[in-house]
Amino acid sequence: MIIEAEIISQPYSGEYTERIYDNESAWNSQSWTFIKFTNDDYSEWCGQFRGFPRQVGVSKFRDIVLVLTSDYLFQLDRKTGDLKELEDQPQYQNLTTTPNGDFILADYYNFEKVTTSIKQREPIESPIQMDIIEFKKWDNEKLEFTCDEFLNWDRHLTMTYNSETNKIEIKNAT
Numbered sequence: 752m753i754i755e756a757e758i759i760s761q762p763y764s765g766e767y768t769e770r771i772y773d774n775e776s777a778w779n780s781q782s783w784t785f786i787k788f789t790n791d792d793y794s795e796w797c798g799q800f801r802g803f804p805r806q807v808g809v810s811k812f813r814d815i816v817l818v819l820t821s822d823y824l825f826q827l828d829r830k831t832g833d834l835k836e837l838e839d840q841p842q843y844q845n846l847t848t849t850p851n852g853d854f855i856l857a858d859y860y861n862f863e864k865v866t867t868s869i870k871q872r873e874p875i876e877s878p879i880q881m882d883i884i885e886f887k888k889w890d891n892e893k894l895e896f897t898c899d900e901f902l903n904w905d906r907h908l909t910m911t912y913n914s915e916t917n918k919i920e921i922k923n924a925t
Contacts, residue, residue, distance in 0.1 A: 753816055753829045755789040756807045759797070762787075767797035772818075772825055772834055774801065784820045788832065798832070800825055806845065812852025813867065819846040819856075826869045836869045845886045847894060849914035855894065857884045860901065862912065862919065875912065877919045895922065 762769075762785060773779075784804035788796050802820025809816050809829065816827040824843060826836035842858040849855060854865040855875075860882055862875035880901035887895045893911045900906040909922040 752791045753788050753809060753827075753832060754791050754811070756786050756809050756816060756818075758804045758807055759785050759787045761785050762797050767795055769797045769799060770832065771799045772801070772827075773799075774823065774837060774839065776822075776839060778822070778840060780822050782821060784818065786818060788816075796832075798827075805843070806847070808846050808848040808854055810848050810852040810854065815854070815865075815867075817846055817854050817865070817869065819843055824856075824869055838869055845884060845896075847886050847889070849894070850889070850892055851914055853914065855886075855912065855914075857886065857896075859883055864917070875917060875919060877910075878921060879908070881908075881910075900924075 779801055782803040784800040784802055786798045786807055800818050800820050802822030805819040807818045814829040816829050818825040824838040824841040828835050843856045845857040847855050856863045863872040864875055865872055881898040882901040884896055884898045892915045893913050896910055898908055906924055908924045910919055911922050912919050
């Protein structure tokens, strides 16, 4: 069972047991993402995923692992490492895991929450239209992130998303 995942550079041949996660498509890039997984017995293995690396998240509560690359959003079963779902050409730029085990995805403009499957995402409303969203850090149940107000790019904001209330609020604006 996977307990940890981190993006690494390409490992030496034979350094880890490897699994390749790919999908035949004319739109595939030539880039690959390498993720080192650690199991609950502290054994390590490597997953090779099509696309340039973006982010990876593990939900112990939901038994899901999400891997975001430039080409795909992969959903793995945390118990087996098997591929469960796949979304091609994702627009997402950010991925994080909430303290309660849900996932938050963001493209440049919107937030979405994933609880059980990437095929069933819930949009999260914002008090403003956002642009250039960038996740920063978690402070207990609150995710701090920055963005610009859409069509008002001189207004730079620090915002918070509360994972308990499912609300986005403006923290400060410049």
